[in-house]
Structure formats: C-alpha cells, structure tokens
Amino acid sequence: MGYQLPVIATGTFVEARGVTINGVLTLTRLKIEDDDGGGGDG
Amino acid sequence: MKWTALLAVAAFLLAVGSASAAPKAIKGTVVAKRAHIIVLTTGRKGLAVKVRVAPRRVRLGDRVSVVGKRLRNGTIRASRLHVLSHVKKARIRGMVVKRLAHAVRVASGHSVLTIHTRSAHAASRHDGEEKGELGEFEVEFEHGDLVEDDFTPVSPAGTVEIEGVLVSVSPLVVSLEGLPIEITVPSGMTLPPLTPGQEVELFVQAGAGNTFTLVSIGKADNEDENEVEAKGTVTSSTTSQITIDAGGARR
Numbered sequence: 001m002g003y004q005l006p007v008i009a010t011g012t013f014v015e016a017r018g019v020t021i022n023g024v025l026t027l028t029r030l031k032i033e034d035d036d037g038g039g040g041d042g
Numbered sequence: 043m044k045w046t047a048l049l050a051v052a053a054f055l056l057a058v059g060s061a062s063a064a065p066k067a068i069k070g071t072v073v074a075k076r077a078h079i080i081v082l083t084t085g086r087k088g089l090a091v092k093v094r095v096a097p098r099r100v101r102l103g104d105r106v107s108v109v110g111k112r113l114r115n116g117t118i119r120a121s122r123l124h125v126l127s128h129v130k131k132a133r134i135r136g137m138v139v140k141r142l143a144h145a146v147r148v149a150s151g152h153s154v155l156t157i158h159t160r161s162a163h164a165a166s167r168h169d170g171e172e173k174g175e176l177g178e179f180e181v182e183f184e185h186g187d188l189v190e191d192d193f194t195p196v197s198p199a200g201t202v203e204i205e206g207v208l209v210s211v212s213p214l215v216v217s218l219e220g221l222p223i224e225i226t227v228p229s230g231m232t233l234p235p236l237t238p239g240q241e242v243e244l245f246v247q248a249g250a251g252n253t254f255t256l257v258s259i260g261k262a263d264n265e266d267e268n269e270v271e272a273k274g275t276v277t278s279s280t281t282s283q284i285t286i287d288a289g290g291a292r293r
Binding site: 006013 | 273277281
C-alpha cells in the first residue's frame, strides 16, 4: 500500500511483527538479525 | 543489528491455517506457567490473561494463539492452543503491588506476576518502581524467570485500563487477583447494571496517592488480539511480500 519492502536474501534471519486485519497479516516491523550474536543489550 | 521500520506495509504470507479461521482467538506471550494455568500478556497493552490449558509443552516466551471460553472468574478455558513462535521479550502493563529486594510483584489483568530486577532495591532508596506505580514493563525471559529490561511509568494523571472481578458496586471495588482496588465513581456518573462476581473491564484515572477514579466500565469480553510476532529465516522475499520460516509455522 504505497510502500515497498526491501528484498531480503533467502536464509536471512529476521524478527518480524505484524497485525492481522480481516485475515490478512500485515507487516509492521522487520528486524534483520546479524549473525554475530552480540550482547543482546536490547 | 539494523532495523528496517515499516509502517503498515505489505503482507506476510500466512500459512497457519487456524489463525484466520479462529474467530475468538486470543494471541499472547506466555509470561507465567503453573499447573494447568498459563498467563499470557496480550496485545499492545500488555495486559495479562489467565488461560487454563491441558498440560502441554509451552515455555515462557512462547507466542501462542488460544481459542476458548471465558469463565466467570476471568480465566479462559482453552479448547485449542497453538504455539506460533518464541520471543525473548514481552511487554506487561500493570501496577506494582509489592516491592521486594530483587523483584517487584505486578498486578496485570487477573494475575500477579513476579518480575526480577537486575539490581537490588533497598527499601529506603527511591530507585526502581514504587508500590502503586503503574506502567509498562519490558521483560526478558531468562532461565524461566521474567527479568525487567525497561519500565515506562504511566503518568499518574493518565487513564489506565484494568480488568478484574467486581467485589462490590457501592463502593465500587474490583479485585485484581485478590487485591481489592477501590475506585471512586464521579458524582453524576450512572453505572450500568453490575453484579458482584462478574468480570469487568474499566478505564480509570490514576491520581496521586494511588487513588483511582472511574472513567468507564464494561463487561470484559474475549479479546480478539491480532498482534503477531515471529522470528525465523526468510524463505522468499519480494517488494510486497515476505515469507518466514518460523520453525514449524510459516508466516
């Protein structure tokens, strides 16, 4: 709806949030996780 | 770590058949687990809901979808439960009812949850949350415990939604997991027919000295929460759609 998602490479680990509206799950936030782990200090 | 924040953008491909077919599904994150009872924090508000379930494999942090019937005591008896994904953090909105050395007890919905703090609270010090304080906790799941990551207080002048069991109508007292809260009904406000013992949902204005003034009151309904969270690997991606394999559930 006016926005375009970035195309993300297959196999990329992501964290996604969304809402279902009338049975359609709509993405609201997408976080791409790095492979190096990190301290997770949020 | 980089964030791509997208507002109301594009569709996930949803391959969890039951999700769209469940009219009264409640989705939430498991924040407590007892024998036959789990506590979910639901929706953006992060209110806690108790669910009676058959013993099964759910872990703290599991994001689940529950279909069931709300019982008189406010608990939901689940007839179906699906684990959707697993998350590391959750939001809980509630009121601090007790402050311990390394934890706070927080009332949310019908439940009182223990949230561990990373540093000790000294009773004489004013760090950390105070008893009676309302707010939103961001918690992390660590070794079967809830550990506070962040706390955003709700302004004492703010309106807060609470759920509980009606103890009495005059004075208006609502029990949050056995903790009675007296709520002032503004003069001129007419209450709907209420019966002690019934589950109610209220908006209250929190004031100084832990006083609460009623803004609105209604019968609590099953929530139809729609928020979904998933982690997994991308199996396909276009400019309008992304498919994630979230370990058993593709979304």
